[in-house]
Amino acid sequence: VTEGRINLTFRCKTKETDGEEEHERRDQWLEQMIDGAAPDSQGWSAASHSETGNVTNAATTTAFNDHSVFGHGVKQGDIPTDQKIQFLAKTNMGAECYCAAEIQEILATIVMESDTGGSTKLDDWHVVAQPLGMDGYVACCCPTDHGENHDSIHKVKTTLLQNLRSAHHLLQYHTRLDIQDMVTEEFPEPKLVDGETLYQYVKKRLVDGTIVIQSLVNLKEKGGTFRTTCERVGGPHAFRGPDVEFEAGGAMSEFYTWCKPKMEDYDVNVRVDVIANVVVIGTQLNVSDLSKDRHFMKFRNVVTIKANLAYAIVRCAGIQPGMSIADPFCGSGTLLLEALEVYKGQLKCIGLDVSRKTIQGAAENAVAEGYNSEVCHFICSDARGLRRHLGDESLDAIVSNLPWGIKTGHNGSISDLQTIYEIFLRTAWYSLKDGARVVLFVLRGLQLTRIVRKLGGRYRLLSVNVIRTTNNLPCLVVIEKLAVDQVRESVKGQLAHFNKYVSVSSELYEAIHMETINDD
Ligand SMILES: C[S@@+](CC[C@H](N)C(=O)[O-])C[C@H]1O[C@@H](n2cnc3c(N)ncnc32)[C@H](O)[C@@H]1O
Structure with missing residues (x-):
């Protein structure tokens, strides 16, 4: 190293250098936010609450330091040969692993009482994510020799309906069709298969007995009403969702003559969902979407995360009862409310949002759910100022749905998301305990992973999952603080x-x- 080279380094750091002013501005920002911001001892601090309150601090338990992320290692794809699909849970594409992990947990809690007085666990049921290429579904399978009306089927159905949080719908599975099998000389490619051809195909399969809609068979004695609903994704297709409902519903009403189609107040809802070239037929067992209206939302943010994804985010955070968690971009507070419900209120939560109206709304939502400010505290603040409101190393986890767009801050001013994410992660590091997880739902997954790599000494990336929402592909990113x-x-x-x-x-x-x- 020569003096010349050192001088060169100094020379680069002059005002004339492109971008230098920007770096300086940013350095000042960081200094102010990180080193200059002493935690306010009078302010709300998760650490002081856990000292004085009766909440235990579980951050040092073995489970918390276990690096396996919820949903990792679930079975995917093929159905074991000695199993058949009994139920299908419908969730977001990309979120199947969380749903499968949850169903596995639920099945593990079911204990069947036998006639002889003994009790057994449901060890012979299997859970498979994205079964047979069905993206967005999780199969709950029982052994092929199970009787149709076996007690355990009923028990699994009712327990799943009562408890499932990561899914939108639970279906009684009937069949899976491949549009490739419907091609004809007239329509030689799947994308050309039209509604009428779909009708012919379903009708033929109903007549030859290879499709049985058991829920409609069950209406035979008393008669009843049904409707078909279709969600169509992928393609291109030569039909639209309503065409599928009309054609498949027509075939069913012609075959099951005792069932009358009815669009409202029907007895049975048969879903005929189309995912690219796969058609999934199942009877929807829930009435309304399992992820809707889960919380008393007095206030709803412009963007509110669906409760089933909130559940997945919360579960990935490795939370234990008694922990302190934060959502620094909390919006209407859905993530914190979901966490409080999952962990039966045994958490200390803090929510930050830069919008005053939003933070007031979030506080109202928490009160409506029965949580006071001791349990769930909201502060109107920029997330980058998190350290000002918390003691250092006071948080066990951060869960957040980051702002997706470019409109951030007050008055809709445009600022750089990259800077917000990076400064937020830099400052949050101080507030997190060693090994604490940060689970972020973010549209710009690649951008966030680049930032995490840049902060490589401070955080470790544990997992990134792309999830399909209506028309976006955000990522669920799990990272861990390295002390x-x-x-x-x-x-x-x-x-x-x-x-x-x-x-x-x-x-x-x-x-x-x-x-x-x-x-x-
Ligand atoms: C995607 S929304 C969160 C939605 C929330 N999970 C829900 O379900 O309601 C992002 C939130 O971040 C807030 N926000 C944007 N920039 C912020 C910043 N710098 N600090 C804190 N909050 C911010 C917005 O006001 C918005 O409410």
Whole structure:
């Protein structure tokens, strides 16, 4: 290293250099936000609450330091040969793993009482995400030799309907059709198959008995009404969703003559969903979407996350009862309310939002759900100021649906999301305990992962899942706080060890490494 080179480094740091002003502005920002911001001892602090309150701090339990993320390792794809699909849970595409993990947990809680007085667990049921290429579905399978009306089928159905949080719908599975099998000479490609051809195909399969809609068969004695509903994604298709409802519904009403089609107040809802070239037929067992109206939402933010995804985010955070968690971009507070419900109110929650109207609304929502400000506290603040409101190392987890667009802050001013995300993660690091997780739902998944890599010594990326919402592909990103930057510590240790063998003054060392030799 020559003096010349060092001078070169200094020369680069002049006002004339492009972008230097921007760097300086940003450095000042960081200094202000990170080092200058002493936590307000009078303010709400999760740490002080847990000291005085009766909430235990579970951050050091083994489970919290377990790195496996909820939903990892679930079975995917094929159905075991000795199993058949009994139920299908419908969730967001990309969120199947969370739904499968939840169903597995629910099945594990079901214990069947036998006639002889003993009790058994449902070990013989299997859960498979994206079964047979059905994106957005999770199959709940029982052994093929199970009787149709077996007690366990009923028990699984009712328990899932009462408890499932990660799904939109629960279906009694009937069949899966492939549009490829419907092609004819007239319509030689799946994309050309029209509604009339779909009708012919379904009718033929009903007549030859290879499709049985058991829920409609069950109406035979008393008669009843039904409707078909269709959600169509992927394609291109030569039919629209309403065409599928009309044609498939027509075939069913002609075959099951005792069932009358009815659009409202019907007895049975048969779903005929089309996902690219796959048609899934099942009877919807729930009435309204399982993810809707879960919380008393007195106030609804412009963008409100669906409760089933809120559940997945919360479960990925490795939360245990008694922990302190925060949502620094809380909107109407859905994530915190979901967490409080899942962990039976045994959490300390803090929500931040830059909009005063939104934060007031979130507080109203929490009160409507029965949580006072001791349990769920809301502050109108920029997320980058999180450290001002919390003690250092006071949070066990952060869960958040980050702002997606470019309109942020007050008065709709445009600022750079990249900067917001990065500064937020830099400052949040101080408020998090060692090993705490940060679970973020973000439209710009690649951008966020680049930032996490940049902050590599502070955080570790645990998982990234792309999830389909109506017309977007946001990511669910799980990261973990690292208390020590091991690479940096190792390099510094080696430098300190070998420094005695070279004649590098402390000034020169500082110039080379941009920190002092004895620095922490
Ligand atoms: C995607 S929404 C969150 C929605 C929320 N999960 C819900 O279900 O209602 C993002 C929220 O971040 C807030 N926000 C934007 N920039 C912010 C900032 N710098 N600090 C804090 N909140 C911010 C917005 O006001 C908005 O309410």
